[in-house]
Amino acid sequence: MELILKYFTNLTEDQISKFEKLESLYQDWNLKINVVSRKDIDELYLRHVLHSLGIAKVMGFSDGSKILDVGTGGGFPGIPLAILFPQCSFHLVDSIAKKLKVVDEVVDGLGLTNVKTTHSRVEAIDDTYDFIVSRAVAIMPTFVHWVKGKIAKPQNNDLKNGILYLKGGDLSEELKDYKTTTIYNLSDCFDEPFFETKKVVHLPLKYRG
Numbered sequence: 001m002e003l004i005l006k007y008f009t010n011l012t013e014d015q016i017s018k019f020e021k022l023e024s025l026y027q028d029w030n031l032k033i034n035v036v037s038r039k040d041i042d043e044l045y046l047r048h049v050l051h052s053l054g055i056a057k058v059m060g061f062s063d064g065s066k067i068l069d070v071g072t073g074g075g076f077p078g079i080p081l082a083i084l085f086p087q088c089s090f091h092l093v094d095s096i097a098k099k100l101k102v103v104d105e106v107v108d109g110l111g112l113t114n115v116k117t118t119h120s121r122v123e124a125i126d127d128t129y130d131f132i133v134s135r136a137v138a139i140m141p142t143f144v145h146w147v148k149g150k151i152a153k154p155q156n157n158d159l160k161n162g163i164l165y166l167k168g169g170d171l172s173e174e175l176k177d178y179k180t181t182t183i184y185n186l187s188d189c190f191d192e193p194f195f196e197t198k199k200v201v202h203l204p205l206k207y208r209g
């Protein structure tokens, strides 16, 4: 938990208590349904919570923003971001029901009122969002194919609306067809060696409507 406080110094009491509660909620639920590996549970704050919050280091969501987390699995990056941005609404989608069972229990346990979950493949979701976040779900061309048409018309001519994807390693081949992409190195934001090769890819997308 100290890790989160090291990099996010303006948290409210409510946010701190929610981040603190996360560990025991995941530990309890992971005993019943294994959604996070043993190693990752031991390093929950580094590998899951802080990594998810890397998105917030490169993009501040304005109040009222609508955000879709595709393939949320055990709730990452959606749940940590929902704690950090209580004035935004988060839709967490996954095609595996048992993973969402854990997410629902964590959301209830934290009293997160800005999160809804849907058991579905993302292709079947018919709605629009300001941002689409994700980690470890598909290569970019597949991902873009799944989510195009799901970006809302920007408020205030904000041309940033689009995908924010947590990725690692060399992305030059995977991203070569996307000219408007910006890649942010999380090693510039966090000192921990875990972030050495970790990046956030920002790909603005054309909006629908």
Ligand SMILES: C[S@@+](CC[C@H](N)C(=O)[O-])C[C@H]1O[C@@H](n2cnc3c(N)ncnc32)[C@H](O)[C@@H]1O
Residues within 6 Å of the ligand: 070, 071, 072, 073, 074, 075, 076, 077, 093, 094, 095, 096, 099, 120, 121, 122, 123, 134, 135, 136, 137, 146
């Ligand atoms: C490797 S896990 C990553 C989970 C989480 N994002 C994380 O980083 O911890 C990939 C997840 O994507 C989900 N998934 C894969 N394709 C999907 C699709 N088309 N629509 C919704 N979920 C999908 C899988 O069910 C799985 O839970």
